[in-house]
Amino acid sequence: MKENLRQLRERGGEGGGKGVRMAGSGSERVAVELCKGINGLDKVVLRGPRGSSAEVYLYGGHVTSWRNDQREELLFVSTKEIFKPPKAIRGGIPICFPQFGSNGSLEQHGFARNKFWSIDTDPPPFPTTSKSFIDLILKPSEEDMQKWPHSYEFRLRVALGNGGDLMLTSRVRNTNADGKPFTFAFAYHTYFSVSDISEVRVEGLETLDYLDNLENKERFTEQGDALTFESEVDKVYLGAPTKIAILDHEKKRTFVLRKDGLPDAVVWNPWDKKAKTMTDFGR
Ligand SMILES: O=P(O)(O)OC[C@H]1O[C@@H](O)[C@H](O)[C@@H](O)[C@@H]1O
Numbered sequence: 526m527k528e529n530l531r532q533l534r535e536r537g538g539e540g541g542g543k544g545v546r547m548a549g550s551g552s553e554r555v556a557v558e559l560c561k562g563i564n565g566l567d568k569v570v571l572r573g574p575r576g577s578s579a580e581v582y583l584y585g586g587h588v589t590s591w592r593n594d595q596r597e598e599l600l601f602v603s604t605k606e607i608f609k610p611p612k613a614i615r616g617g618i619p620i621c622f623p624q625f626g627s628n629g630s631l632e633q634h635g636f637a638r639n640k641f642w643s644i645d646t647d648p649p650p651f652p653t654t655s656k657s658f659i660d661l662i663l664k665p666s667e668e669d670m671q672k673w674p675h676s677y678e679f680r681l682r683v684a685l686g687n688g689g690d691l692m693l694t695s696r697v698r699n700t701n702a703d704g705k706p707f708t709f710a711f712a713y714h715t716y717f718s719v720s721d722i723s724e725v726r727v728e729g730l731e732t733l734d735y736l737d738n739l740e741n742k743e744r745f746t747e748q749g750d751a752l753t754f755e756s757e758v759d760k761v762y763l764g765a766p767t768k769i770a771i772l773d774h775e776k777k778r779t780f781v782l783r784k785d786g787l788p789d790a791v792v793w794n795p796w797d798k799k800a801k802t803m804t805d806f807g808r
Pocket of ligand 1: 626633634738759791793
C-alpha cells in the first residue's frame, strides 16, 4: 500500500487528479485517483481492470458509487443529496460509529459519517490482491473527545477486487493512554440500488430473531421464506449468517453480501410515507 500511495502522490492522473495507472494492463485506466468531487470535496476513485469502479469521499469515509464491469451503478444515492458537511451523505455506504441508531447518547448512527477522514499513508500491513484500494483513517479531535472520551484510530480500507467486487475492511485500535477499554457499535449502512421493491427478496435471514425498530425494538422471530417488502421495514436481525443475498428479479441481479466479524444485519426500507418526510431522500 505504501508503494500504491507513493505512486498516487508522485504520478499525475486524469482530470487534474493524482493517480496510479494499472501496471502491465496496457490500458490507460487509473487504478487509484485522488480528485475533487461534488462541492470540491476530496474523493478517491478506484478503477478495476474491466470497467468496474468505486468512489469514496473523505468526508464520512463514505463510498458513494460502486459500478460493475458494465458500468451499472449498484448503490443508491439520493438525487436530493446536497453533499454539504456537516450533513451526512444520504445513500452509498455511510459508516455508523461509535453508535448505531439511537442506541446511546450520541447523535443518530454516531459521528464518523460527519467527519473528514484522512488518507492513511502508513497503515499496518493488510494483504490484498487488488491494485484498486485506498486506506483511510479517522482519529478523534479534542471536540470529539468531549462527547465521547476515548482515543482511537479507525482504519477503513475500501478495495475493488479484480472481478469488480467491493470489499470494506474496518480496523479500530484503542489508543487510550491508560489502555482503558471501551465499547462501540459499528455498521456499514449500505443503500443498494434496486428496481421495483416488490420484485426484491432477501435470502439468509428467514427464521432468525430480530428487533423491530417500528415496534419499540421488541424481539420477534422471522417466519416463512425469503423476506419480501410490502411496507416500511426497520429490523435488526440477530446473529445473521456470513452470507446474505438480495435478489432483484426485475433487474435480474443478485447482490451477495459476505460479512465477517459483524454479528447482526439490518434491513431498512423507509417506504413512501417515511421517504416523503425525509427532505434529502429522492430518486
Ligand atoms: O436518517 P439516518 O440517520 O441516516 O438513518 C436512516 C435510518 O437508519 C436506520 O438504521 C434506522 O433504524 C432508521 O430509524 C433511520 O431512519
